[in-house]
Amino acid sequence: MSHSTNQSVSAPPASQHAADTRHGALASTQSGLTQTDPGHASELLFTRSLPTVSLQCDGLTALTEHIQAHTPVLVADLAAAWPALTRWTPERLSAQHGDKTVRVYDASFGKPGSGYMGSVDTMPFSRYLDEVLNHGRDLRMFLYNIGRQIPDLLDDIVFPDVGLRFSKRFVFTFFGCKSATTPLHYDIDMGHVLHTVIRGRRRVRLFPPGDSSALYQHPFTVRSYVNLDSPDLSQYPAMANASGWEVTIEAGQTLFMPAGYWHEFHYLEAGVGLSLRAPSNRVSDKLAGVGNVLMRSPIDRLANKIAPERWFSWKEKKACRRGEALLKKRTA
Numbered sequence: 436m437s438h439s440t441n442q443s444v445s446a447p448p449a450s451q452h453a454a455d456t457r458h459g460a461l462a463s464t465q466s467g468l469t470q471t472d473p474g475h476a477s478e479l480l481f482t483r484s485l486p487t488v489s490l491q492c493d494g495l496t497a498l499t500e501h502i503q504a505h506t507p508v509l510v511a512d513l514a515a516a517w518p519a520l521t522r523w524t525p526e527r528l529s530a531q532h533g534d535k536t537v538r539v540y541d542a543s544f545g546k547p548g549s550g551y552m553g554s555v556d557t558m559p560f561s562r563y564l565d566e567v568l569n570h571g572r573d574l575r576m577f578l579y580n581i582g583r584q585i586p587d588l589l590d591d592i593v594f595p596d597v598g599l600r601f602s603k604r605f606v607f608t609f610f611g612c613k614s615a616t617t618p619l620h621y622d623i624d625m626g627h628v629l630h631t632v633i634r635g636r637r638r639v640r641l642f643p644p645g646d647s648s649a650l651y652q653h654p655f656t657v658r659s660y661v662n663l664d665s666p667d668l669s670q671y672p673a674m675a676n677a678s679g680w681e682v683t684i685e686a687g688q689t690l691f692m693p694a695g696y697w698h699e700f701h702y703l704e705a706g707v708g709l710s711l712r713a714p715s716n717r718v719s720d721k722l723a724g725v726g727n728v729l730m731r732s733p734i735d736r737l738a739n740k741i742a743p744e745r746w747f748s749w750k751e752k753k754a755c756r757r758g759e760a761l762l763k764k765r766t767a
């Protein structure tokens with residue numbers, strides 16, 4: 436199998452054509468935005484096709500080329516030999532580690548106010564697994580660091596030799612019920628991520644870092660609040676300039692997300708994913724990561740504490756101004 440599914444490694448002329456067509460279609464909606472079918476507008480945002488590689492069939496170079504070029508790719512079998520794929524059942528995790536106390540989050544995570552970026556509760560891991568994975572309660576566990584919390588679980592994964600320095604201290608897992616969504620963001624540390632789905636299927640939407648203005652990034656954050664399911668092009672017309680990928684990841688598959696790539700994860704089934712992270716080799720990414728962690732995020736949290744609603748609407752206004760500036764530049 437060479438570069439399987441509907442994808443190809445080099446920038447495909449077909450996708451360029453699709454992008455041109457889409458831009459035409461979206462641009463033409465800008466005079467009659469309210470008549471645009473939001474579902475259709477959503478489809479038009481995702482015109483790029485994501486390459487898939489198989490280590491077994493294509494060799495390691497197929498993946499390392501993408502890592503060096505900072506381009507996303509789906510890897511069919513990077514985790515094929517990971518014991519986690521068979522061992523991490525809710526029953527087994529619960530029996531072996533169920534007494535751990537875990538922090539849980541809900542959809543209020545990004546809302547301004549006292550709960551901003553905070554957990555809503557703590558509970559035993561066994562209760563979480565039962566309520567969420569077995570009974571569909573919408574509570575999330577994300578950025579759960581098994582390197583720190585349950586280091587035994589590291590024995591169930593393999594750090595691949597792909598020319599990246601993976602952190603063993605920051606190995607994050609993500610748990611959620613069917614229909615849970617991790618909203619659109621990029622990772623604050625600006626590291627490269629290899630995200631493997633251990634259980635359940637995910638729909639992932641990805642955008643390149645260059646689409647930040649078109650996605651109306653809130654300043655001082657790594658978040659965008661635009662609705663990708665039904666884009667409101669009358670409020671956010673610059674979204675017509677965003678061009679992303681939409682892909683379904685099956686259990687056992689791994690997505691390479693280069694530093695600064697925007698991503699939204701939607702859980703098509705209840706499940707667990709795991710992210711290995713490594714620093715980018717670009718100085719600009721490292722500096723941006725340090726700036727995010729040490730400067731922008733603390734300012735954002737402080738301002739949210741002082742005046743949550745006013746701060747949020749200031750960020751929203753600023754994001755809209757950047758969107759307008761992008762449109763002016765594109766139409767000049």
Ligand SMILES: O=C(O)CCC(=O)C(=O)O
Nearest residue numbers: 609617628630700708710
């Ligand atoms: O699986 C998720 O819910 C989100 C994953 C993610 O954001 C990441 O791996 O950086």
